[in-house]
Amino acid sequence: SRGLLGGKKRKKYPPVAGTVLHQLLNFGRFVEYQTELSRRHRTFRMLTPTCNYVYTVEPANVEHILKTNFANYGKGPMTHAVMEDLLGDGIFNVDGAMWRQQRKVASLEFSTRVLRDYSSAVFRDTAAELAGIILGAAAEEGERVDLHDLLMRSTLDSFFKVGFGVNLGVLSGSTKEGAAFARAFDDASEQVLYRFFDLLWKVKRFLNVSSEAAMKKSVRTINDFVYAVIDRKIEQMSREQHEFAKKEDILSRFLLERERDLGCFDNKYLRDIILNFVIAGRDTTSGTLSWFFYMLCKNPRVQEKVAQEVRNATTGDDDVGVQDFPAFLTEDAINKMQYLHAALTETLRLYPGVPIDVKYCFSDDTLPDGHAVNKGDMVNYQPYPMGRMKFLWGNDAEEFRPERWLDDAGVFVPESNFKFTAFQAGPRICLGKEFAYRQMKIVSAVLVYFFRFEMWDIDSTVGYRPMLTLKMDGPLYLRAFCPVKLHAISKLKTLSSTFGGDSDGWV
C-alpha cells in the first residue's frame, strides 16, 4: 500500500514463469516451451542473474514496444555484443544514427524499379532452374527430393545474384565454397542464439574453447568468403569501368556510392551489409518456403487450390514448358494470386521466420497491460507463440487455414501488424516484405504449376533447429509428381539436362 511504501505506488511486475535455467533445459524445444508459458500468462518474465527477460503475446504491448514508445526499445548493448562477430554494425545490429543512415539507404534501394525488375528476373530464372533440378534429380522412379535443402540452396543463389551479382552455383553444386559458407553461417547463427542464455560465453570466447572455438572457426570461414566476394567485385569494377555503372546488384551500387564519396564505408562495413542482407533475406524466405511446402503436403486440398489459382492467373496451356512458363509470372499475374498470398501468410502465422524477437529496454516503463519493465530488461514480443494463441485467432488457431485471410470475394485482407508480427511492425518493420512475397510467390507458382508434392513418409513430421530464424531441423523429404502433359514434360526434361540433371527414362 501507499503508506507502507513511503507514498510510492508498488510496481506491478510481470509474473515469474521460470528462470534462464529452465530455458536452457528446454533449448531444443524453445519456441514450444515459450508457447506453453504464454498460454498461462500473456506477459511474464524469466529470471536471470543479470536482468529480467520479459515475454509478451499481448498486441497492445507489442504496439507500445515497436511503435508508440519506439525510442525506448532497441537492440541495446547486449544484443550488439552477442551478434557482433556475425552481424557487425549492419542494420540488424545497430540503433540510433547508424540505423537511420542504413535504413535510409536501404529503403531507397528497395523502392527502385531497377531492383524490382532485376530481382524478379533472377527469381524466375532460379525457380526454373529449381524445377529442372527437381525433375532431373528426383522425379525418376519417384526418387525422393529434399526440398528444404534445394530451397535453401536456390534462395542463397538468388540472394547472391541480387545482392552481389555473383553466380554462387550452390544449387547446381558447382562450388564448394558456397556450401561451406552456408554451413558456417548456420552454425554461427545457432551459436549466437545460444549466447543469450550461456552466461559464460565471453569466458569461453576468451579461452577459445568449446562452442566458442567452433564459432571462431565459422566466423573465419564466413569472413574469408565474403571478403573474397568484395575483392572480386572491386577488381571487376576497375576492369569494366563504364559497364560497371550499369550493374544492378546491391553491392555494385554501394561500391559506386563509395567511389562518389570516398571513405563513406570500408570493406568491413560492406561485409556487415552483405551478411545482414543474407540473414535478412535468405534464411527467412527459404525457411518460410520450406514450411509452406510442408503445409501443402499436410493439406492437399490447399495445394490443389493454390495450383488451380496459379493456372487461372497464368496459363492453362499444358504445352508450356518450364523455360517459357516464368514469363507468365508478370506483376499482374502475381497480384491476382490472392489465395497463394493467403497461404504464405498463414504459413508465416504458424512458422514465423523470426519466432521470438528481443528488444532492450533503455529506461523504466509501464506496458499498456499495466506491467512494469526496468531499464536493462530484455523485452520480447513473440511471433511464434502469438500465432498459436486462441485469444488472438480463435479456437482453430493451430490449424492451417488460408481462408481466414480472405474476404467473401476471395481477396486477401491483412491483419494488424501488432497481432500478425512475422515482419515486425513500426519504424523498423521488415524492409524486404514485398520483396519476400514476390520471391516466394514466383518460386511457389513455378513449383506447383509443374509438380504435386507429397511427404515421402506420409506420417512423418519435421522439427526446427533453435537459431535466430525458424529453420527446419534436417531434410524435408518429398515425392514430386508431374501432372502436366507429356509434351511439357519433355521440354522440362531438355531443361533439366541443361542444368546437369539426368532424366532419361522418366515417365
Ligand code: HEM
Ligand atoms: C519471409 C521473409 C521475411 C521475414 C519473415 C522477415 C522478418 C523480419 C523481421 C521480424 C525483422 C525485424 C528484425 C529485428 O530487427 O529484430 C526484419 C527486418 C528486416 N528485414 Fe525482413 N523478413 C523477411 C524477408 C526479408 C527480405 C527478403 C529482405 C531483404 C531482401 C529483408 C530485409 C530486412 C531488413 C533490411 C530488416 C531490418 C530493418 C530495420 O532494422 O530497420 N527481409 N525482417
